[in-house]
Amino acid sequence: MTTTDTRHNDSTTKARTESLLTPRFYTTDMEAMDRLDMDPIRGEWEALMNEFRDDSNQNHFKRDEDFDKEVKKLSPELEQEFLDFLVSSATSEYSGHVLYADIKKAVKNEDVREVMGYMARDESRHAGFINQTLNDFGVPVNLGFLRKAKKYKYFKPKYIMYSVYLSEKIGYARYITIYRHLERNPEFRFHPMFRWFEQWCNDEFRHGEVFALMMKANPHLLRGLNVYWIRFFLLAVYATMYVRDHTRPELHQALGFDPTEYDMKVLKLTSEISKQIFPITLDLDNPKFKANLDRLARINIATVEAKRRGGLVGLVKRAGLGIAAVAVFTRLYALPVEHHKTPENVRLAPTW
Numbered sequence: 001m002t003t004t005d006t007r008h009n010d011s012t013t014k015a016r017t018e019s020l021l022t023p024r025f026y027t028t029d030m031e032a033m034d035r036l037d038m039d040p041i042r043g044e045w046e047a048l049m050n051e052f053r054d055d056s057n058q059n060h061f062k063r064d065e066d067f068d069k070e071v072k073k074l075s076p077e078l079e080q081e082f083l084d085f086l087v088s089s090a091t092s093e094y095s096g097h098v099l100y101a102d103i104k105k106a107v108k109n110e111d112v113r114e115v116m117g118y119m120a121r122d123e124s125r126h127a128g129f130i131n132q133t134l135n136d137f138g139v140p141v142n143l144g145f146l147r148k149a150k151k152y153k154y155f156k157p158k159y160i161m162y163s164v165y166l167s168e169k170i171g172y173a174r175y176i177t178i179y180r181h182l183e184r185n186p187e188f189r190f191h192p193m194f195r196w197f198e199q200w201c202n203d204e205f206r207h208g209e210v211f212a213l214m215m216k217a218n219p220h221l222l223r224g225l226n227v228y229w230i231r232f233f234l235l236a237v238y239a240t241m242y243v244r245d246h247t248r249p250e251l252h253q254a255l256g257f258d259p260t261e262y263d264m265k266v267l268k269l270t271s272e273i274s275k276q277i278f279p280i281t282l283d284l285d286n287p288k289f290k291a292n293l294d295r296l297a298r299i300n301i302a303t304v305e306a307k308r309r310g311g312l313v314g315l316v317k318r319a320g321l322g323i324a325a326v327a328v329f330t331r332l333y334a335l336p337v338e339h340h341k342t343p344e345n346v347r348l349a350p351t352w
C-alpha cells in the first residue's frame with residue numbers, strides 16, 4: 001500500500017468515526033415531511049424558491065486559474081489541522097446532501113421535493129469542492145462509501161428543523177466571518193479556497209431560511225414545551241462548535257484568529273439571525289456561559305488524551321470526564337436565556 005493509499009483510508013476512516021463532535025448522518029419521518037403545508041407562508045416561500053431557481057452559484061464552485069498559484073506549503077501541524085477541518089466540513093456538507101436527497105426521494109409533496117432537490121444540489125457542490133482540495137493533499141474522503149458505511153441517526157422532523165436550521169445558519173456565520181476577516185487581512189489567507197466563502201455562505205443562509213419558513217408555517221413548533229428543545233439545540237450546536245474549534249489552535253493561528261474571539265463573534269451573529277424565528281437566545285454575555293464552554297473544551301482535550309492513552313486507566317478517566325461534561329452541559333442549560341417577541345410568537349406567547 002502506498003503512502004497516499006494509507007492517508008486516503010485515514011481520511012475516510014476519520015469521516016466515518018462516530019463521536020459527539022463529528023458530523024452525523026440523519027434520517028427522519030418521511031411521511032410527516034410529506035404532510036408539510038407551506039400555504040400559510042406561500043408568498044415568502046415562492047420568493048425563496050425563485051432564488052433557488054435562479055441558481056446564482058451555478059458556476060461558482062469551479063477553480064480559477066490563480067487557484068494553483070496560491071497554494072502554499074504548510075507546516076505539518078497546520079496541514080494536519082487543516083485536513084481535519086476539511087474532512088469534518090466535507091462530511092457535514094455531504095451529510096446535508098444525503099438528508100436532502102433522501103427526503104426528496106421519499107416524498108410526493110411538490111414543495112418539499114423541489115426545495116430538497118435544490119439543497120441537495122448545493123450541498124453536493126460544496127462537498128465536492130472541499131473534496132477537490134483534500135484530493136490535492138492525496139486524502140479525499142470516499143463520499144459514496146461514507147453514504148453506505150456511516151450510521152444514520154433518526155431525528156423527528158421538529159428536531160431536524162431546529163438542528164439543521166441552526167447548522168445552516170452557524171455555517172453561514174462561520175464562512176462569512178472567515179471571509180470578511182481574510183478580506184481585511186489577506187496575508188492570513190493560507191489557502192485559495194477561502195476566497196470562495198462569500199458566495200458559498202449565501203447558499204447556507206438560504207438553506208437556513210427553508211427551515212425557518214417550515215417552522216413559521218407550523219408555529220406550534222416555536223412555543224410551549226418545544227422552547228425547551230430549542231434551548232437544548234441552541235446549546236448543543238453552539239457548544240459543539242466551540243469545543244471542536246478549540247482542538248485546532250494551529251489553524252486559527254494561521255488564519256490570524258483567536259479561536260475564542262472568533263467563536264464568540266460567530267455565535268453572536270448566529271443569535272442575531274436565529275432570534276428572527278426562535279423565541280429565545282442564549283445569553284452569550286453571561287460570564288458563566290463562556291467559563292463553562294471553556295470547561296467543556298478542556299474536558300474534551302483531556303478526553304482525547306485519555307483515549308490516546310488507552311487501557312483501563314484511560315477508560316476510567318474517560319468515564320469520569322464524560323460525567324463531568326454532562327454536569328457542565330446541565331449547568332449551561334440552566335443559565336437564564338433571553339426572550340424575544342418574534343412576529344409569530346407575539347401572537348403565540350411561550351406558555352412557560
Ligand SMILES: [Fe+2]
Nearest residue numbers: 093123126204
Ligand atoms: Fe453547504
Ligand SMILES: [Fe+2]
Nearest residue numbers: 096168204207
Ligand atoms: Fe447548507
